[in-house]
Structure formats: structure tokens, C-alpha cells
Amino acid sequence: MARPPTAASAAPIALSPWRAALRATPTLLRVGVAETVAYRVEFVIWMLTTTLPLIMLGLWTSVAAEAPFARFGQREFIAYYVAALIVRNLTGSWVVWQLNEEIRRGQLSFRLLRPVHPFVTYAATHVSSVPLRSLVAIPFALILLVTSARDIIITDPVMLLILIAALLGAWLLTFFVLIMIGSAALFMDKSVAVFDAYLGVFAVLSGYLVPLALLPGWARAIAGWAPFRYMLAFPVELAIGFYDSRAAALRDLALQWAWVAVVIGLALAVWRAGIRRYEAFGS
Amino acid sequence: MRAALRSIFKRTYETVRAVGGVSFRIDRGERVGFLGPNGAGKTTTLKVLSGLLHPTSGSVVVNGFEPRRREAAFLKGITLVMGQKNQLIWDLPAAETYALNRALFDVPRADFDATMRELADLLDLENLSTKPSRQLSLGERMKCELAAALLHRPSTLFLDEPTIGLDVSMQVAIREFIRSYNQRYEATVLLTSHYMQDVTALCPRVIVIDKGQLIYDGDLRALVRKMHPSKLVSFTLSGPIAPDQLERMGEVVSSEGGRVVLRVPQNRLRDVVSHSLAALPLVDLSIEDPPVEDIMRQLFRRDAGPGGEDHESAAGGPLG
Numbered sequence: 267m268a269r270p271p272t273a274a275s276a277a278p279i280a281l282s283p284w285r286a287a288l289r290a291t292p293t294l295l296r297v298g299v300a301e302t303v304a305y306r307v308e309f310v311i312w313m314l315t316t317t318l319p320l321i322m323l324g325l326w327t328s329v330a331a332e333a334p335f336a337r338f339g340q341r342e343f344i345a346y347y348v349a350a351l352i353v354r355n356l357t358g359s360w361v362v363w364q365l366n367e368e369i370r371r372g373q374l375s376f377r378l379l380r381p382v383h384p385f386v387t388y389a390a391t392h393v394s395s396v397p398l399r400s401l402v403a404i405p406f407a408l409i410l411l412v413t414s415a416r417d418i419i420i421t422d423p424v425m426l427l428i429l430i431a432a433l434l435g436a437w438l439l440t441f442f443v444l445i446m447i448g449s450a451a452l453f454m455d456k457s458v459a460v461f462d463a464y465l466g467v468f469a470v471l472s473g474y475l476v477p478l479a480l481l482p483g484w485a486r487a488i489a490g491w492a493p494f495r496y497m498l499a500f501p502v503e504l505a506i507g508f509y510d511s512r513a514a515a516l517r518d519l520a521l522q523w524a525w526v527a528v529v530i531g532l533a534l535a536v537w538r539a540g541i542r543r544y545e546a547f548g549s
Numbered sequence: 550m551r552a553a554l555r556s557i558f559k560r561t562y563e564t565v566r567a568v569g570g571v572s573f574r575i576d577r578g579e580r581v582g583f584l585g586p587n588g589a590g591k592t593t594t595l596k597v598l599s600g601l602l603h604p605t606s607g608s609v610v611v612n613g614f615e616p617r618r619r620e621a622a623f624l625k626g627i628t629l630v631m632g633q634k635n636q637l638i639w640d641l642p643a644a645e646t647y648a649l650n651r652a653l654f655d656v657p658r659a660d661f662d663a664t665m666r667e668l669a670d671l672l673d674l675e676n677l678s679t680k681p682s683r684q685l686s687l688g689e690r691m692k693c694e695l696a697a698a699l700l701h702r703p704s705t706l707f708l709d710e711p712t713i714g715l716d717v718s719m720q721v722a723i724r725e726f727i728r729s730y731n732q733r734y735e736a737t738v739l740l741t742s743h744y745m746q747d748v749t750a751l752c753p754r755v756i757v758i759d760k761g762q763l764i765y766d767g768d769l770r771a772l773v774r775k776m777h778p779s780k781l782v783s784f785t786l787s788g789p790i791a792p793d794q795l796e797r798m799g800e801v802v803s804s805e806g807g808r809v810v811l812r813v814p815q816n817r818l819r820d821v822v823s824h825s826l827a828a829l830p831l832v833d834l835s836i837e838d839p840p841v842e843d844i845m846r847q848l849f850r851r852d853a854g855p856g857g858e859d860h861e862s863a864a865g866g867p868l869g
Contacts, residue, residue, distance in 0.1 A: 290652035294652060297648060379600075381653065544602070
């Protein structure tokens with residue numbers, strides 16, 4: 267068709283995709299926060315529905331009141347489940363629903379027409395919900411500090427740094443697994459069904475339902491190999507002092523980030539294959 | 550019910566060729582109308598051109614790029630406006646979508662401010678950008694959609710039904726805007742619309758497709774002439790004339806109370822008009838093309854395939 271644009275005076279200066287994404291990030295985050303704030307009430311209600319750890323906490327502490335369970339006494343159960351609630355709160359996202367909806371209604375087209383990869387724009391939306399999520403997490407963090415749990419949570423600065431890296435890893439791992447499931451909607455009518463199945467497996471193998479140490483041996487073996495524990499149990503166990511040495515913590519951190527790389531690769535593969543089939547529904 | 554049960558176990562898929570054998574070239578600065586009945590493949594073609602759909606075969610080049618690769622430089626040079634879809638963030642003011650697009654398209658602040666001023670002026674955006682998008686009327690929203698789609702000043706515009714659902718004055722405003730954008734930036738415009746007025750007012754050239762096939766590409770007026778090699782000559786008479794005088798001039802479409810409409814073949818038009826001016830007691834006289842809607846109706850009917858109702862097709866020669 268026409269020759270390359272010359273009249274477009276907002277001239278495309280050739281930037282690498284990553285630099286372009288980086289330059290757009292502050293605005294993406296600001297608009298993301300504005301969006302989260304616009305939906306603040308729904309958002310807080312949605313977050314408060316993730317109270318499964320509190321139910322489990324109630325159950326297990328009454329069991330542990332009689333006698334400790336493996337290395338778990340009441341103090342450990344409180345620390346574990348409150349930390350699990352905080353980690354889940356900070357790392358969970360609704361990107362599967364978002365992708366399903368945008369693919370089904372053809373709204374994904376607008377993301378595809380913008381010169382920054384949709385993964386970046388989705389990530390920005392979900393990162394920008396973290397500040398509001400933190401507001402919900404803070405009261406729970408206080409529980410850790412005022413109950414006996416404070417005796418076991420980590421204070422070593424190096425371990426705290428590892429914990430921050432582990433939380434970031436858990437966020438990325440969760441986000442890209444969900445992106446992968448969401449992108450499956452490019453192949454099937456609704457991949458939300460896959461997500462429901464995934465949640466079941468995740469609840470058991472990530473330590474969300476029950477600490478992994480309390481699972482039967484065979485299930486513990488599976489959980490040890492699968493990526494799910496790096497989304498939740500790993501940062502939780504780190505935070506509540508279950509790691510005896512920095513070396514052991516660093517080894518698991520390396521494994522976690524290896525999983526992050528694998529899952530990003532898989533998510534990109536599913537996405538690329540799916541986008542060729544995208545039908546951009548609706549006129 | 551039985552079909553529903555069967556589809557649980559065995560789904561049959563049918564491959565439908567949406568568009569095939571459509572070839573055209575558009576030069577910079579052209580305004581082209583893309584016409585065809587519902588389901589003809591217009592929107593599909595626009596989606597292929599903007600890189601959303603991956604064609605299974607054939608080649609597409611837009612501004613020197615292969616659209617399906619969606620390279621950043623390609624995306625910065627085009628825009629796709631879909632009249633039935635919103636890119637505006639529903640619960641935030643349009644200004645937030647503008648800010649987002651400014652960042653994503655990496656438009657320098659000064660250029661952005663200048664473009665926004667121009668767009669606000671052309672589209673009369675005053676006060677619209679600060680209201681949440683959900684509170685805007687359909688017409689207001691379309692103005693903001695256009696601003697959001699054009700603030701990176703693309704040189705190629707794919708407009709799919711940009712005036713759908715709008716009232717007549719808003720349609721005219723959008724049309725005027727598209728024309729001035731095209732002229733100001735020498736932008737290429739490919740437009741689909743169900744409102745023939747959009748096409749006749751904006752597009753000297755039309756591409757007509759039906760069932761995914763290209764059936765005409767060229768000048769809109771030439772198409773009209775080809776399909777209907779006659780014009781409508783209307784005049785008002787100030788006094789009576791002999792009835793056979795009218796019949797000698799052309800086919801009488803109507804004649805009531807001094808108001809006469811004749812259908813006159815192109816090759817006799819000059820003679821008929823000069824005769825009328827010289828010999829008839831005229832109050833006024835006008836020459837018109839038959840309405841484009843009629844032409845289109847006729848065009849798609851003749852293309853209905855073998856055995857289709859093409860009794861009117863004798864009016865035009867072969868197209869293509």
C-alpha cells in the first residue's frame with residue numbers, strides 16, 4: 267500500500283521493544299492504579315474472599331492444641347497460614363478471566379494494535395494492584411508481629427533479601443502460569459474451566475491447603491518436583507524461618523527462578539501458537 | 550436436543566474461506582471506500598491489513614511491512630477504528646486512555662500536546678475527555694475513540710463503520726473530520742460503512758467485495774455510469790407542453806403538476822439538456838446520478854450466482 271510514513275510527525279524513533287516497554291511503564295502503572303481505585307470496592311471484596319487459609323488456620327490450631335503435629339505447633343500454624351494468606355494476596359491475579367473475556371469479546375485486538383507486548387500491559391495492570399492489595403495484607407502482617415509467631419519469623423537481613431527475591435519469583439511464576447492458562451482460550455471456548463482444575467492441583471501442591479510437610483510421602487515427592495511450591499510454600503517457609511541455612515534457601519531460590527524462565531518460555535509458546543488462530547471476534 | 554448431545558462427542562468443523570482472490574493496491578493519501586453486503590469479508594480484510602488476523606495464504610504488505618508480524622514501526626504507522634468496539638477504558642475518563650496510548654506509542658510530550666489540541670479542535674472534544682467514558686453518549690464516545698486511535702498520528706487509517714449508530718449531524722461531523730485528517734496529514738484512508746453517504750462524500754475510489762471476492766475496484770462515478778448508463782434529469786415547468794415532447798426526450802419516470810423526472814441515456818444527455826433549456830418553459834433543471842444504494846443493491850443481486858435474480862443486470866456491462 268502506501269510508502270512508509272513521513273507525515274506522521276509523532277515519528278517512530280526506533281526503540282527496542284524492551285526500552286519502549288520500560289518507558290511506558292510509569293504511565294501503565296499510574297493508569298493501572300487509577301483502574302484499581304475505580305473498582306476498589308469490588309476489589310477489596312474479591313480479596314476478602316480468599317480466606318481459605320484462615321479456615322485452615324482455625325482447624326489446625328485446634329488440632330495442634332492437643333499435641334504438635336510434625337514440627338507444627340499452634341505458633342507454627344498461625345505463622346504459616348497468615349504468611350500464606352499474605353503471599354497469596356500479593357501474588358494472585360485475575361488475568362485468566364481478563365484474557366478469557368478479552369479473547370471472547372475481541373477486545374484483545376486493541377492490545378495487539380499497540381506496539382508494546384500484551385504481556386507487559388497485562389503485567390502492569392496486575393503489578394499496579396499490589397499497593398491496594400498491600401493495604402489488605404498489612405492487618406494480617408500485624409498478626410504475625412503481635413502473636414507468638416513473631417518468635418519464628420526471619421530477621422536475618424540476607425534471608426530477608428532472599429525472601430524479597432522469592433516473592434518476586436512467586437509473583438512472576440504465578441502470573442505466567444495464569445497467562446498460559448488464559449492464553450489457552452485462544453484454542454478453546456473458555457479456558458476458565460482449565461483454571462478451576464488448576465486451582466485444585468495448586469491448592470494441594472503449593473502448600474495453600476496444608477503445609478507440604480504434612481502431606482503423605484508420595485504427595486510430598488510430587489510437590490517437590492512440581493513448580494507449585496515455588497508460588498507459595500517456598501516464600502512462606504522462608505518467611506517463617508523453616509530454612510535452616512542460607513545455602514538451602516539460595517538453592518531453592520535458584521530452582522524457583524529456573525521455573526520462572528521455563529514458564530515464561532511456555533507462556534510465550536502457547537501465546538504465539540494461539541495468536542495465529544485469534545479470530546478477533548466482533549466487527 | 551439430539552444435535553446438542555451429538556456435538557458433545559463429535560464436533561464437525563467446517564473450513565470457511567472468508568476472503569480469497571482479493572488483490573488491490575492503495576497509494577498514499579487515497580481515500581477508498583470498501584463496500585459489500587454483511588458477511589462479504591470487509592472487516593476480515595481490514596483485520597488482516599492491520600495484522601490482527603493471519604491469512605492462510607497470499608501476501609499482504611502495508612507501508613512496506615508484513616502486518617501479521619505486528620512490528621512496532623508498523624503499528625505506529627496505522628490505526629484501526631472499529632465502530633462497534635471501544636478501546637476507551639470504560640470507567641476512567643478518556644484522558645487516561647490518551648495518556649496510556651501516548652506512553653505505549655512513545656509519542657513525545659510536545660507532539661502529543663500539539664496533536665491533542667488539533668484533534669480537540671477538529672472533533673470538538675471540549676469537556677469530553679474528563680468524563681468517565683461510560684457517561685459519554687454514543688457520538689461523544691466515537692469522537693473520543695477517534696482521538697485515542699489517532700493521537701500517534703498514523704499515516705494509514707482503517708475505519709470499520711466509524712459512523713455506525715450516530716445521528717446525521719454527527720455522521721457529517723465525523724466525515725468532515727476524516728476528510729480534514731486525510732488532507733492535513735496526507736493519510737491513506739480505507740473505510741467501510743453501511744451509510745452510503747459516508748462513501749459517496751468521502752471516497753473517490755471504491756473497492757467492492759462480495760462473498761470474499763473482489764467484484765469492482767475503481768472510480769465510484771465510473772461504477773455508477775457502468776451500472777446505470779443513464780442520468781436522472783429533473784425540471785419544473787412554468788406552463789403546459791405537449792406530452793409526446795417529453796417522451797421524445799427520454800423515459801418519463803414521473804410527471805406531476807409541472808414537476809418532471811426523465812431517465813436519459815448518457816450519450817443523449819447533452820442534447821436533451823440543451824433542447825430543454827432552449828425550447829421548454831423551465832423554472833429549474835437538475836441532473837443527478839441514480840442513488841448509489843440502488844446501484845449496490847443491483848450489483849450484489851447480479852452477483853448472487855448462476856440462476857440469481859439478475860433481470861436488471863442488462864443495465865451494466867461486465868465489471869472487474
